[in-house]
Structures are given as structure tokens and as C-alpha cells.
Amino acid sequence: MNDGDALLVTRVLGGDENAYGVLMARYRDRFARYAFRLLGDQGDAEDVLQETFIRGYRFLSQCESPEKFGAWLFRILVNRCHSAYSGRGRKEENLGSSTVADTRPARGYGNDEAWREEIERALEYLPLEQREAFLLKYVEDLSYEEMEELTGMGISALKMRVKRACERLRELLGEVYDARS
Amino acid sequence: MKPVALLLLLSLAPPALLAQDPRLVGRLDSATARVVTAVIDSSRELGLPTEPLVQKALEGASKSATGDRIIAAVRILALNLGTARTALGRESSEQELVAGVAALRAGATPGAIRGLRQARASRGVAVPLAVLADLVALGVQVDAAYQSVLDLARTEADDAAFARLKQQYAGQRQP
Amino acid sequence: MHAADDPTEKFAQSIGRELRSPVELSPDLDDRIMKEVRRRARRSRMRPLFLWGGLAAAALMAIAVGMTTRSARLTVPPMERVAFGLEAPAATRVTLVGDFNNWDPDATPLVRSEHGRWETVVPLEPGRYQFTFVVDGSRWVRDPRLPAAVGEDFGEPTSVITIIPVSRL
Numbered sequence: 001m002n003d004g005d006a007l008l009v010t011r012v013l014g015g016d017e018n019a020y021g022v023l024m025a026r027y028r029d030r031f032a033r034y035a036f037r038l039l040g041d042q043g044d045a046e047d048v049l050q051e052t053f054i055r056g057y058r059f060l061s062q063c064e065s066p067e068k069f070g071a072w073l074f075r076i077l078v079n080r081c082h083s084a085y086s087g088r089g090r091k092e093e094n095l096g097s098s099t100v101a102d103t104r105p106a107r108g109y110g111n112d113e114a115w116r117e118e119i120e121r122a123l124e125y126l127p128l129e130q131r132e133a134f135l136l137k138y139v140e141d142l143s144y145e146e147m148e149e150l151t152g153m154g155i156s157a158l159k160m161r162v163k164r165a166c167e168r169l170r171e172l173l174g175e176v177y178d179a180r181s
Numbered sequence: 182m183k184p185v186a187l188l189l190l191l192s193l194a195p196p197a198l199l200a201q202d203p204r205l206v207g208r209l210d211s212a213t214a215r216v217v218t219a220v221i222d223s224s225r226e227l228g229l230p231t232e233p234l235v236q237k238a239l240e241g242a243s244k245s246a247t248g249d250r251i252i253a254a255v256r257i258l259a260l261n262l263g264t265a266r267t268a269l270g271r272e273s274s275e276q277e278l279v280a281g282v283a284a285l286r287a288g289a290t291p292g293a294i295r296g297l298r299q300a301r302a303s304r305g306v307a308v309p310l311a312v313l314a315d316l317v318a319l320g321v322q323v324d325a326a327y328q329s330v331l332d333l334a335r336t337e338a339d340d341a342a343f344a345r346l347k348q349q350y351a352g353q354r355q356p
Numbered sequence: 357m358h359a360a361d362d363p364t365e366k367f368a369q370s371i372g373r374e375l376r377s378p379v380e381l382s383p384d385l386d387d388r389i390m391k392e393v394r395r396r397a398r399r400s401r402m403r404p405l406f407l408w409g410g411l412a413a414a415a416l417m418a419i420a421v422g423m424t425t426r427s428a429r430l431t432v433p434p435m436e437r438v439a440f441g442l443e444a445p446a447a448t449r450v451t452l453v454g455d456f457n458n459w460d461p462d463a464t465p466l467v468r469s470e471h472g473r474w475e476t477v478v479p480l481e482p483g484r485y486q487f488t489f490v491v492d493g494s495r496w497v498r499d500p501r502l503p504a505a506v507g508e509d510f511g512e513p514t515s516v517i518t519i520i521p522v523s524r525l
Binding site for chain 3: 015017020021024025028029032033036037042045046049050053054057058115116119120123134135137138139141162166167169170173174177
């Protein structure tokens with residue numbers, strides 16, 4: 001939440017579209033990070049970001065609490081990501097953990113960039129809902145109550161998704177993680 | 182506002198001095214019309230839409246229901262509108278609240294209809310809520326109906342997609 | 357075990373920290389978005405000129421056909437022409453009652469067409485309406501093609517119709 005958001009929203013609604021550029025700059029990087037981590041593709045993430053910010057401008061008058069503009073827009077982003085993901089016709093695949101371990105080449109464990117790529121690849125093996133729940137909890141650092149409000153899913157369902165995501169990631173990344181620790 | 186408080190407020194509203202909706206004149210007996218008018222005026226004070234309440238009273242009149250039954254139906258509808266507004270937010274339109282009541286009566290919880298509002302942050306929820314109620318009327322279990330509508334809402338689908346969802350179920354039901 | 361000591365929790369937090377690193381974006385993304393925002397802003401500044409012209413025309417048409425809207429609003433939702441029909445070959449009179457005509461059994465008679473089908477067309481604003489047919493002044497009949505109203509209040513059958521604006525389809 002940002003106190004300055006309410007003032008900027010008021011200015012945008014009053015006709016100052018440049019004020020929207022300031023709002024965008026506040027949230028762009030964080031939203032980009034979420035979209036990219038969820039969708040795994042820079043092009044897709046940028047498309048979703050563009051759609052989100054444009055929708056945010058079009059429907060700004062429907063933002064009931066301008067001081068919570070960020071949360072309101074983030075909800076739009078989460079929904080757009082879902083749309084983008086479904087639009088790609090992705091099927092959720094649950095590959096056996098042994099299959100994944102066999103196909104991944106060994107990497108330099110001390111290499112941070114390589115480690116991050118491992119994590120990004122492992123994320124792709126999670127079904128969308130688990131990936132989303134994991135990112136919201138451990139990257140966006142939301143509470144379960146905030147996640148419930150954002151996604152409309154109940155807390156116990158969200159906790160189950162996070163738990164499954166952690167278990168799966170542990171299966172996929174456990175060896176490398178332990179070696180790095 | 183909590184439902185109990187709303188019911189109390191509606192019961193205590195002073196009758197007789199309030200202007201009646203002319204459509205109720207000649208359709209309800211005077212005692213029933215007085216009480217119904219009081220409920221409508223209390224609801225107006227609370228910022229709830231009143232047209233659905235007038236229509237509910239007229240529906241009862243056309244179906245030759247007793248005065249008590251009409252009053253009960255109007256009071257319950259006023260309560261339901263309050264519950265829908267608490268769940269959907271004070272800025273909700275009349276259409277959204279009417280559809281929200283339909284969804285509640287179909288078995289959706291206030292939390293569930295709030296979830297639909299949140300899933301469809303940048304668009305209205307009147308159509309998804311109406312489709313949810315209609316799916317239940319078509320025989321779909323409320324949990325399954327809610328999940329279908331919620332999933333669709335989360336993809337930022339337009340109203341046409343909800344209409345198609347309902348048609349799919351209606352088509353399955355044709356003899 | 358304290359959450360912070362739980363190995364799975366520590367693992368998840370560590371993964372989360374890695375994923376918090378910034379991601380690369382195209383340098384022209386901001387420009388693309390703001391270009392679209394400014395285009396929309398320009399369009400909305402021009403809109404009132406067209407709206408007033410359109411309103412004048414709509415007002416004349418409304419007077420001409422004797423239509424009344426429920427309240428004076430700056431933007432009038434478009435009315436949809438909705439067809440209602442019932443197969444009732446043995447009936448001598450069929451009328452329509454519902455939320456849109458104050459449940460008045462005389463307000464909306466249906467017209468009998470060939471093969472015993474009764475029909476009418478009603479202009480309705482988008483929304484959700486309860487209605488029913490009244491056959492020969494006393495028999496209440498639902499529309500068999502439409503959902504029944506859930507939680508019927510008065511013991512007589514009622515149907516529900518949801519009108520979605522054509523422009524949104």
C-alpha cells in the first residue's frame with residue numbers, strides 16, 4: 001500500500017495521464033517479476049504487463065480504494081496471467097521426479113545464475129495453481145489472508161497448494177540445494 | 182450491516198406517515214401496504230435498492246398470497262439484499278445485488294460471492310452471479326457451479342463466455 | 357518446531373529469495389504502454405461531443421415510440437427486444453407477468469399464432485427478471501425452456517430470464 005497512490009489515482013481520473021506513468025513505474029518491476037516467474041517467458045510476461053496496465057487505466061474509476069491501487073492492479077495481473085496461461089493451451093504435466101532428474105544436465109553448483117535457471121525450470125513442472133500459490137507466498141510474501149482475498153480460494157486450499165509446490169520443488173531441486181548449503 | 186441488526190431496524194420503522202409507492206395502491210390491502218412501505222423506506226435509508234422489494238410485493242399480490250406471506254417475503258428479500266451488499270461492496274449496482282441474492286438463494290455463501298467479485302476485479306459481477314444461480318436451477322450442484330463460474334471469472338472472460346457456459350449446461354439438459 | 361527452523365520452510369524461503377531477483381524487460385515497454393494510455397485519454401476527451409448528439413437523437417426516438425425509462429440517466433442502457441412464447445393450443449387467453457410489468461396480469465397479453473403458440477416481444481434493459489405465464493386468467497405456467505426461480509416465495513411456478521446486452525456478446 002502506498003499513500004501516494006491515492007493522490008496519483010485522483011490526478012489520473014482528473015485527466016492527467018502522465019500521473020499514470022508514475023503509478024506504472026512504482027509497480028512495473030514487481031509485477032514483471034511475478035508475471036515472468038509464473039509464465040516463464042519474457043514475451044508473454046510483457047504482453048500480460050501491457051494488458052494489465054492498460055486495463056488498470058481503462059477501469060481506474062472502478063478501483064474502490066485508490067490507496068490500495070497496487071493490490072487492485074495486482075489482482076488484475078494475476079487474472080491476466082491466468083488468461084495468458086490458458087490461452088497458450090498448456091496442459092499441466094506431472095512428470096515423475098525421476099524423469100526430471102535424469103534429463104537435467106549437471107550444473108556448476110556455485111554459479112548463482114545457473115542455480116536461478118534451475119529454479120526457473122523446476123517451476124515449470126509445477127501446475128499453474130501451485131506455482132501461483134508458491135510465488136504469492138514466498139516471492140510476493142503475502143499472508144494467506146491476502147492470498148485468499150487475491151485469488152478467491154480458501155486458505156486451506158491455498159496452504160495445500162503451497163505445501164505440494166514445496167514438496168515438488170524439493171524433489172526437483174533438493175540435491176542441488178543441499179550441495180549449495 | 183449484520184442481518185440481525187437490519188431485521189430489527191426494518192421491524193421498528195414507523196408506518197403510516199410514509200408515502201406509498203402508487204403501484205401498491207389497490208394491489209395490497211392497506212395494512213399490508215403500510216408494513217411493506219415501511220420496509221421499503223427503511224431499506225432506502227440504508228441505501229439498498231427498493232425496486233426489487235416493490236416487485237416482490239407485487240408478485241405476491243398477483244399470486245393472491247396472504248398479507249403475512251407478502252410481508253415476510255419482502256422482509257427476507259431486504260435482508261438478502263443487505264447480505265449481498267456486505268459481500269459485494271457498497272458500490273455494487275442494483276443488478277449485481279439482485280443477482281447476488283439469486284446466488285445466495287441458490288446456496289452460494291457470502292464468502293463465495295465475494296470471491297467472484299475479487300476474481301473479476303475490473304468488470305461487474307451481475308452476469309457471473311446470475312449464471313451461477315441459473316446453473317443451480319438447471320440441476321448443477323452449487324459447489325460445482327461456483328467453481329465453473331469462478332474459474333471463468335479468473336480468466337477475465339467477457340459476459341458472452343458466461344452466457345455460453347450456461348448454454349452448455351442447458352443444452353445438456355434438453356430431452 | 358519453529359517455522360523458521362523447519363527445513364522445508366527454510367528451503368522455500370531460499371528459493372523465494374532467488375526468485376525475487378529482478379527480471380529483464382524490453383526498454384520500450386513503458387513507452388508502448390503510455391502511448392496506448394495517451395491514445396485512450398485523447399479519445400475520451402473527444403467523446404462528450406458525440407454523446408450529446410447521440411442523446412438528442414435518442415430522446416426524440418423515445419418520445420416518438422412512447423417508451424419510458426425507469427430513471428433519467430446520462431447513459432441509457434440499450435433495451436433488448438426479448439421474445440416470450442408458450443405452446444398452449446387449448447388456451448383462450450395467455451398473458452405475461454413479471455418484474456418488468458409490475459406483475460400486472462392484464463399488462464402484456466400474448467398473441468396466438470398458428471399451431472397454438474402464443475407469443476409476444478418485450479423491450480427489456482439488461483438484467484435478471486422473474487416472470488411467468490398466466491393461462492386463461494388462473495393457471496400459472498413456467499417457461500419450460502428456462503430455469504425455474506430458486507427459492508420460490510409464493511408457491512406458484514416462476515421462470516427466470518437473464519438478459520445480457522447484445523453489445524457485450
